[in-house]
Amino acid sequence: MIDYEVYVDRLGGFIVENPGRVVALFFVLTLVFGAGLGNISTDSGTSQFTEDSPAQEALDDVNREFSPAFETSSGSTQLIQRDDNVLSKPAMLDMLRLQERVLSRPDLRATSASSVASTVAQTLDPSATTIDEQIGALESASPSEVRAAAKQATASPQVSSLLSDDFNRQSVEASATIGVVSHEVPGLSSSAGTSGTSPMTGIQEEIQTMTAVSNSDIRVFGSGIISGELGNVIADSLLLVVPAAVLLIFGFLVVAYRDPIDLLLGVVSLVIAVVWTFGFMGLANIAFSQMLIAVPPLLLAVGIDFGLHAVNRYREERVKDLAPVPSMRTTIKQLSVAFFIVTGTTVLGFLANATSDLAPIRDFGLVAAVGIIFTFLVFGVFLPAAKLYADELREKYNVPEFASEPLGSEGGMLARVLSGGVVIGRKAPRAFLVVILLTTVVAGAYGTGVDTTFSQEDFLPPEDQPAYLQQLPEPFKPGVYTVTKDLNYLEDNFESTQGDSVTIYVEGQLRQDSSLEMIHRNGEDPPESFVTDDRRAEATSIVTVIRNYAEQDPEFAALVDRNDANGNGVPDDNLETIYDELLSSPASDQASSYITEDYRQTRIVYTVEGDATQDAIVADGKLVAERLRMDATATGSTVVFKGVSDTILLSAIESLTVALAATALFLVVIYQVLEGQWTLGVVNLVPIVVSIALLAGTMRYLGIPLNALTATILSIAIGLGIDYSAHVVHRFADEYNAEGHDLDEALRLTVGGTGGALTGSMLTTTTGLGVLAIAITPVLGQFGVVTALSIFYSYLTALLVTPSAIVLWERLTQQDTATAAPTSP
Template sequence: MIDYEVYVDRLGGYITAHPGRVIALFFVATLVFGAGLGNISTDAGTSQFTDSSPAQEALDDVNREFSPAFETSSGSTQLIQQDSNVLSKPAMLDMLRLQERIMDRPSLRATSASSVASTVAQTLDPSATTLEEQIAVLESSSPAEVRAAAKQATANPNVASLLSNDFNRESVKASSTIGVVSHEVPGISSSAGTSGTSPMTDIQVEIQTMTSVAESDITVFGSGIISSELGNVIADSLLLVVPAAVLLIFGFLVIAYRDPIDLLLGVISLGLAIIWTFGFMGLADIPFSQMLIAVPPLLLAVGIDFGLHAVNRYREERVKDVAPVPSMRTTVKQLSVAFFIVTGTTVLGFLANVTSDLGPIQDFGLVAAVGILFTFLVFGVFLPAAKLYVDQLRQKYNVPEFASAPLGSEGGLLARVLSVGVFIGRRAPRAFLVLVLVTTVVAGSYGTGVDTSFSQEDFLPPEEQADYLQQLPEPFKPGVYTVTKDLNYLEDNFETTQGDSVTIYIEGQLREDSTLEMIHRNGEDPPETFITEDRRAESTSIVTVIQSYAAQDPEFAALVARNDANGNGVPDDNLDMIYDELLSSPVSGQASSYITEDYRKTRIVYTVEGDAEQDAIVADGQEVADRLRMSGVATGNTVVFKAVSDTIFMSAIQSLVVALVATAVFLVFIYQLLEGQWTLGVVNLVPIVVTLALLAGSMRYFGIPLNALTATILAIAIGLGIDYSAHVVHRFADEYNEGSDLYEALHLTVGGTGGALTGSMLTTTTGLGVLAIAITPVLGQFGIVTALSIFYSYLTALVVTPPALVVWERLTQRETTTAATTSP
């Protein structure tokens, strides 16, 4: 045990002797950090999570191997047309005219356009190769001729696949169809994730403005629209959540402080903590992502708690008619140690996330930890100095105080309610702790079944926004988001168009005669999640390129036939010659997308059901890869997302263990160092373990998965939960060591500290719970679970901690008595 009071007295002495100097130093520091605010960039979407993933690196290798060098990247725009009958003459003319306008605009960099309408026009007149000619053909044809041509064209399954599931070939009728426009745009990434900016964004947003001329309903969809909405949803969420949080927090702070000047000081302190934190982000070049939207509410949670404790403890002294300077020295002496314990454990809780393999979670842990350190400095040093300085000015100029009674003061209704834990501690502490233990085990066991999730949809706005959001005035009213609605529509109405894919990356000697037969046979008897056609998996590979080119070029078809022993259209001999001919043909670009120049690497892309579970798709993809005689690895967007989902789960468990162990060691060490009672650190942990079990069980019960953001909640619950229990335990230790008996010390603790904890809990659960109205689902879920963690932490700190302290006192007193009795 060390005499820490010497250092605390020095700090309190400096703050009370030079409050103006302290204030000036903090505002200078604010100017320094404020300079970093202009350097903050944004990073949205799933790519931030997949960039460092081994699965993503494997997919990048595939894309690099099979993308021709120095070739401009291509992107595509889907035109989703809905009409009473998209195969009618007017509807098809709408589609062709829109595609023609897109092709005619240079800024859209369009290279080709295809649609059912285009195929129908060429069925009517095979020589109509341009969109202008196809429009002219349809305009000059009668409805009956158009209907007959449409019936003939849709006999081709590839054409019919562009029509919705309700397509009826006999009546030649369908409610929706998809047209595709291809673009050549440099800089398009082929990563699994989608970032907040994309070269396709401006193109597809511009195309959106062109659809209003069509009589039918045509929606623009593609990676650019997804990227645009991912970026916009951050701004809209902040604009919606921050004012709502500020309004609710301000209302509770008015009630808690009950003095406008104290309220102003608290708000200024919160502002400084946030400016310092975001300024640090800018100076450290850490981009602002969806995950970091949660940092300001977290800082508000801890800052509000510190502020209320500082002001409340100061008021406890002032109501005893103690002068401002000694009152503030007592406040600093007692709270600086409690704040240090809370800060240390909270920082450890957040830093535990740095052990994650995912970059955004690492950034979140680092920024939150640094923010908590800043909050400690602001509320542990600046606020006491500012409060004392203002009170001295009040006395000098006779400015009245509006309210000075501390929350939870002796005899008040709140103090009596908060004493329930003390009452339990008097009557049946052991029995209650046994009940708590059973509840913890049951809730924790149930919580182990919580789901994990990672998908692009986690970051996209919901299909339908709540009505009240659309009633908000500008600028708080969120924008119109269509991506999720369009994704769901495509998934529900089209069989294969929205199917995801699994890529099998193959390495081996592809010159062996049986290689192509092996690739061809691998599609037989496909797993359930693979889309099938004629009992074969729907796929594209070097084999399909060979078959497609053979259908176009008689000379190449003859070469294939001469080397096809079993007559199934797949060459068995002289594969070197087949590859050489293919790579020197007009389809060489397509061929190089499936085989490398050294003929040692290839890929097969299998289409899978869009609504299939990630686990099933990945398992089926690996099963198909394992069938191959050569080395085969399953990859693709779904495989990457599944890998990230698994990493999220492991990160949650890993950060939980690290945070729990680090916190336990810190508490045991610090209580032994400061109080000479390491066992108080164990008592401090009891309510945290209960909180974690209740939180995990609640997440499973409410169907909230461990996703990219909620995966941090277990470590955060430790950090924030310690905030509450540490205040109770440390205040109890102070009161108990100053001569109060056990129950008197507990009553003083829950009456004084409990009042500040109540104000903090109400304010921060409301401020964080408001994230539930955020447009992004992942943020809403995070707000709910964080608010739950704070409520559980508050409840266990005031209900579980007092009985635990009673049992602790009896055990330690018994050990002391036994030691005294047995000593010679």
């Protein structure tokens, strides 16, 4: 045990002797950090999570090796047309005319267009190769001729796959179809994730405006639209959440402070903490992402708690008729240590996320930890100085106080309500703790079944937004979001076109005679999630290219036949000659997208069912890869996202373990150093373990998964939750060590004094964080709910469980002391 009071007294002396200078210094530092605000950039979407993923690295290898098929300058726009019958003449003309308008605009960088309408037009007139000629062919044909041509064209599975599932072959009718426009745009990314910024965004938004002149309902869909919504949702969420949080928090603070000057000081302190944190992000070049939207509410949570405790503790001294300076000295002496304990454990909880393999989670942990340190400095140094300076000016200019009574003052109704935990601890601490232990075990075991997810939809607004959002005035009214609605529509109505794919990246000596036969046989007896065609997996590979070109070129077909021992169209001899001929033919571009120039790498793309689960797709992809007697790796966007999902779960477990271990060690050491009682650190940890178990069980019960943001909640629950129990335990230690205070008196004073500030803090922070539930994106809404729950559980366990834990601690330590004491002779 060290004499820490010397350092605390020095800090308190400096603050109370130089309050004006301290305030001025903090304002100067605010200007310095404020300079970094202009450097903040944004990063949204899912690509930020996939950058360091091993599966993404494998996909990048595929993209790099087979660049012709994965040209990063290539993009496409889907035109989703809905009509009474999209195969009618007027509807098909609408589609062709829109595609013609797009192709005629150089700024849209369109290179080609395809649709069922163009195929029907070419069926009417095989020489109609341009959009203009196809429009002419349709316009000159009679409705019966168009119907006959449509029936003939849609007999092809490739063409009918572009029609909705309600396509009727007999009546030649369908309610929806998909047209495609291809673009050549530099700077497009080929990663599995979707970025919040894309060169395709402006192009596809402009095409959407062009659909207004169409008679049919045509929606534009593509990566640009998705990227645009991912980018806009951050700004819209902030505009919606921040004002709501500010209003609610302000309302609670008015009730908690009950004095306009104290309220102003508290709000200014919160603003300084946020400005410092965001300024740090700009100076450190950390991009603002969806995850970091949660940082301001977290800072508000801790800042409000610190502010209420500081002002409340100061008021407790002032009601004793003490002058401002000695009152503030006592406040700083007691709370600076409690603030240090809370800050240390909270920072450790956030920094535990540095163990994550996902860069956005690491950035979140770092920014939140730095923000908490800033909050500690602002509310531990600036606010006491500003409060004292304001009270000196108040007395000098005879400004009246509006309210000076502390929350939860002795004898008040709130104090009597908060004493419930003390009563339980006095009457039946052991029985109560046994019940709590059983509850913790059951809730924790149940919570281990919580789901883990990662998908693009987590970051997109839901299809059905609350009606009140569209009733909000500008600029709070969010924009119109359609991506989720369009995704759901495509999935529900174009099952055949919405199947994902798994790419098998193969490395080996492909000149060996058995290589192509091995690739061909690998499609036999496919797993359930793979799309089948005649009991074979639907796939494209170098074998597909060889067969397709053999159908077009008789000379090449003869070469294949001469080297095909079993007559199945797959050569199994002189493969290098086959490759050489193929890569020097008109099919070379297609061939190079499936085999490298050194004939050592190839890829096989398997189509999977649209309704297959992510777990099934990944498992089946790995199974098919293992069948090959070459070095094969399953990859693709689904595999990448599943890899991120698994990493999220691992990160949650690792960060929770690290946070618990680091926090336990910190508490044990700090209480041994400060109080000479390391066991108080264990007492401090008990309510947190209980609250984490309750939180995990509640998440599973409410169906809230561990996703990119909620995965951090377990370590955050430690960081924020320890706040409540640390204030209770440290205040108890001070009161218990005070002369003349027994156990009951110390607990009564602790709960009566600290409990009031804790209640005010809980109400404001749960409301401020819970308001994230109205955020536009599901991931933010879920984070707001679970964070608010973690605060409430921490508050509840701090006031109900901690007193019983302290009583049991006192009995055990007193028993140990009595046992260790020497017996009188």
